[in-house]
Amino acid sequence: MGEILRNYDVLDAFWMTIYLAFFSAIGALVIGTILAVMRVSPVGVLRWAGTTYVNIVRNTPLTLILVFCSLGILYILQVSLADEQSATSIRDNNIRWAIVGLAVYHAAFVCEALRSGVNTVPLGQAEAARSIGLTFAQSLTQVIMPQAFRGAIAPLGSVLIALIKNTTVASIIGVAEASGLMKEIMENETASLGVFLIFAVGFVILTLPTGLLFTWMSQRLAVKR
Amino acid sequence: MTEPLVVLKDVNKHFGDLHVLKDIDMEIGKGEVVVVIGPSGSGKSTLCRAINRLETIESGTITIDGKTLPEEGKALAQLRADVGMVFQSFNLFAHKTILDNITLGPIKVRKQKKDEAEKRGMELLERVGVAQQAQKYPAQLSGGQQQRVAIARSLAMNPKVMLFDEPTSALDPEMINEVLDVMVGLARDGMTMIVVTHEMGFARKAANRVVFMADGQIVEQNTPEEFFTNPTSARAQDFLAKILTH
Numbered sequence: 307m308g309e310i311l312r313n314y315d316v317l318d319a320f321w322m323t324i325y326l327a328f329f330s331a332i333g334a335l336v337i338g339t340i341l342a343v344m345r346v347s348p349v350g351v352l353r354w355a356g357t358t359y360v361n362i363v364r365n366t367p368l369t370l371i372l373v374f375c376s377l378g379i380l381y382i383l384q385v386s387l388a389d390e391q392s393a394t395s396i397r398d399n400n401i402r403w404a405i406v407g408l409a410v411y412h413a414a415f416v417c418e419a420l421r422s423g424v425n426t427v428p429l430g431q432a433e434a435a436r437s438i439g440l441t442f443a444q445s446l447t448q449v450i451m452p453q454a455f456r457g458a459i460a461p462l463g464s465v466l467i468a469l470i471k472n473t474t475v476a477s478i479i480g481v482a483e484a485s486g487l488m489k490e491i492m493e494n495e496t497a498s499l500g501v502f503l504i505f506a507v508g509f510v511i512l513t514l515p516t517g518l519l520f521t522w523m524s525q526r527l528a529v530k531r
Numbered sequence: 532m533t534e535p536l537v538v539l540k541d542v543n544k545h546f547g548d549l550h551v552l553k554d555i556d557m558e559i560g561k562g563e564v565v566v567v568i569g570p571s572g573s574g575k576s577t578l579c580r581a582i583n584r585l586e587t588i589e590s591g592t593i594t595i596d597g598k599t600l601p602e603e604g605k606a607l608a609q610l611r612a613d614v615g616m617v618f619q620s621f622n623l624f625a626h627k628t629i630l631d632n633i634t635l636g637p638i639k640v641r642k643q644k645k646d647e648a649e650k651r652g653m654e655l656l657e658r659v660g661v662a663q664q665a666q667k668y669p670a671q672l673s674g675g676q677q678q679r680v681a682i683a684r685s686l687a688m689n690p691k692v693m694l695f696d697e698p699t700s701a702l703d704p705e706m707i708n709e710v711l712d713v714m715v716g717l718a719r720d721g722m723t724m725i726v727v728t729h730e731m732g733f734a735r736k737a738a739n740r741v742v743f744m745a746d747g748q749i750v751e752q753n754t755p756e757e758f759f760t761n762p763t764s765a766r767a768q769d770f771l772a773k774i775l776t777h
């Protein structure tokens with residue numbers, strides 16, 4: 307086991323996992339918030355677009371979405387997210403498209419988490435906001451969404467944990483994250499329980515504190531009614 | 532004769548098959564205090580909510596200070612800023628401190644500076660007797676305190692008229708008077724008020740007129756003294772008999 311840790315850069319692979327998770331989480335939060343606002347807006351077309359997005363993306367396997375980003379958009383449509391001249395162009399493109407795919411996919415779940423948060427906000431809050439003359443957008447940004455986020459912290463934590471684990475799917479489009487390295491080690495060495503254990507523990511180290519943090523925050527920041 | 536501040540003409544509203552507001556005609560003059568009374572389900576809340584368009588109406592018109600209620604949008608938001616509303620369940624913004632509850636409207640809608648809004652906010656909290664609680668959150672206050680804050684929040688917008696929908700019915704008995712006292716004070720200071728309440732003490736002390744509603748209609752209206760001592764309609768006599776036996 308020591309030999310494996312000496313010969314392979316396990317930390318580097320987990321670093322890539324964190325990198326993917328961090329940027330796709332930010333992307334998912336931004337897109338998911340926009341989707342959630344669309345889904346509660348009074349404009350029918352926006353509501354429809356938001357709902358359609360969520361239903362399509364949520365019911366598509368993540369593998370398919372990442373393969374589509376890589377094969378479909380990067381190779382067939384030739385949409386590059388990296389400098390073509392650079393030596394690491396292929397690697398960079400794979401990583402960036404993986405982040406886009408992960409963000410787009412998890413945004414649907416962020417949207418649903420936020421909607422459950424919106425449902426924790428009593429109707430009277432929106433009525434009070436409107437009755438002091440706030441516009442719809444102001445009611446949303448000043449009154450509804452701040453409370454919705456606080457009510458959605460626990461489900462958002464679950465989405466983040468799922469996202470961290472789902473970064474493993476990025477290995478299929480050639481991103482060298484943790485599970486990719488695990489497969490590589492298992493192919494090169496005799497597959498052992500030890501190798502598996504190293505990576506399993508690695509993921510637990512990432513996800514367990516995340517879960518604890520979000521549980522703590524959801525209690526700390528809960529809106530008292 | 533000045534134009535009445537709030538005018539309802541021929542207002543009708545249904546909830547599905549239920550006709551909740553039937554040909555409502557009503558005028559409220561500047562500085563007038565009108566108490567709306569009537570059995571549960573008679574449409575009092577709906578009437579209140581229609582006046583600042585939390586409920587839409589199907590026919591008829593509602594004008595406030597000569598302006599017809601606009602469709603949902605910026606203009607409606609502006610008009611709502613001029614119409615204060617106090618709810619039965621207070622509806623203070625749960626994630627904001629008491630002072631921030633008061634200053635949100637002045638800052639975002641009236642575009643006041645923060646320190647200016649806070650100075651006025653503290654004066655209003657002083658006036659309703661909860662200045663000590665300015666930095667607390669709504670859930671840390673008693674119901675009576677929360678309702679007084681809700682009144683201060685409305686006042687901070689300098690409304691032309693204030694609507695109260697059963698402001699004391701969610702309160703423990705010992706807290707009712709602290710809220711009614713604030714409302715009587717407002718009435719004395721000349722605020723135009725439409726108050727849905729069964730508090731006869733308040734009606735006698737502060738109201739110019741009592742409007743009795745039943746089944747979505749205005750059945751009778753009179754001065755508080757006349758209405759409570761000599762109700763003319765059978766519905767009103769029946770209703771008063773019921774609330775007086777308690």
Ligand SMILES: Nc1ncnc2c1ncn2[C@@H]1O[C@H](COP(=O)(O)OP(=O)(O)O)[C@@H](O)[C@H]1O
Nearest residue numbers: 546549551569570571572573574575576577578
């Ligand atoms: N949003 C709604 N949808 C359907 N029916 C409603 C709604 N709001 C009120 N109603 C009905 O309309 C009638 C009048 O209600 P309301 O104005 O609240 O009466 P009040 O305040 O006098 O008790 C009641 O029968 C009530 O059940």
Ligand SMILES: [Mg+2]
Nearest residue numbers: 575576577697
């Ligand atoms: Mg009511």
